[in-house]
Every structure is written in structure tokens, then in C-alpha cells.
Amino acid sequence: MFDTHIHTLPFSPDAHQTIDEVLAVAKSCPYGMCLTEHIDYGVSGNLIFEFDPEEYFKKYRSYRSDKLLLGVEMGLIPGELNHVKETVDKFPFDMVIGSIHVVDGYDIALKEYYHTHTKDEAYAKYLDAMIDMIRKYHEFDTLAHVDYVCRYCDYEDPELYVSDYKEALEAVFTFLIENNKCLELNTRRLNNKTAIDTLREIMRVYHHLGGRYITVGSDAHYSKNIAVNFKEAEKMINEFNFIPVYFKERKRIE
């Protein structure tokens, strides 16, 4: 199994680990790793989530191996999809993660989105944006962190329940399955029983619709978080008989 979602400095400005730290963890880690640095075109803020892929490949090329792959986490953002396509087509990434980080112009990692919307508005709009974006751009390999909003909101109950958003989740997963894309099982929140239970119900919908392939990613920004909660992820994989995969040179590998 691979940890298919890892960020490093300097290419992901919110990361707190260098590739040397990742390599140190890799020595004793039973999992392969894929670096997936951020590109969120068109988002302005304190940090700029963009890097020059040419620099990335130049600096990291010598570290690339069967166990350490070089990918990208692409923000799927309205108005930027041509730019995304251009970059993905031009550079030899091993794996491309598609992510919804922006909804209606709001960076949804920031509290403002949740403070200006009710939970239902915020979550429904997030899932609508997801469906819209993946229908418009689907040359990614796996769809990241479906429970992303649960991380950053400050609602009393942050969970995204299948019972509230079944139709939207089914639309997203049906699209992924029909277009031969994977779903990411993001392990960041699998240290919490409520989060595990609600995410399991979401994964059950994917499975029920025929989804079999998943990528497993920690979204580590610190070396201590590489492959975090992977034991919990393995339980879920076994429960649903999912096939954990990763991508090398954009080819799915089981």
C-alpha cells in the first residue's frame, strides 16, 4: 500500500517537512509514498499554493523511485480548469489528485465560509461544487478528501452524514466509477470514532454503487503524520473489500 497524499517544503508552503525528513521516515515505513504538492491556481491569500513543476522535477528527480513517486494535488477551481489541464498535460506527474478547496470563491479551509453559511448550505454547496468541477475536469486519478469540510468548520457537529446528502454523494461516486476514477480514503480524521463511523457510511455508498478502487492518503504536512491512521484505513478496506491502489506515470497499480 502507498501513502498517496503527502506535502513537502518548499513546494507546498503549508508543509512542515522537507523531502529529507520524508526519506528518513521512508527507511522504516512499510508503505510506499507519493508526494502530492499543492497547486490551487487563482487563489490569493497569505500563502501562494502554486509551484513551478519544472523546479519540482529538477529538485526531486533524483529521489524518484518505485517507492517514492512525484505527484500533484490540483485544486479544481472554477475559471482555472484550462490552466490545470495545461499543467497536468505538460509535466510527467506520477499521480494527480483532484481536490475541492474553493467553493463560491471562498477558501473553505478558512472559517469565513462556515460563518457565512449554515451547515446545510455550506455542505450542500460544497458537494454541488464537487459534482460540477469533476464533470468539467476529470483528468485526475483520484478525488481527495470527500470529508474536507468536516476538518475546518466549527459547527457543533461537523460530520457529513449520508442521510443528509445521499443524492449528491451518489452523483459524485457514480461519476467517478463510470469514468474509471478512484476515491481517496483520507486518513487524517480516522483518529476519532465518530469520524470513522460517518466516513465508513460514505465509503459504503461508494461500495454499494460498485466502487472498488481507492487511494489511501494521510495528507501529511508533518513527518509524524505520514501514514497516520493507516491501520484504521486497512480495517475499512478489508470490511468493504476495496482494492487499494496508487498511480505511477499515471497508470493505476494495485
Ligand SMILES: [Zn+2]
Ligand atoms: Zn487538499
Ligand SMILES: [Zn+2]
Ligand atoms: Zn493535501
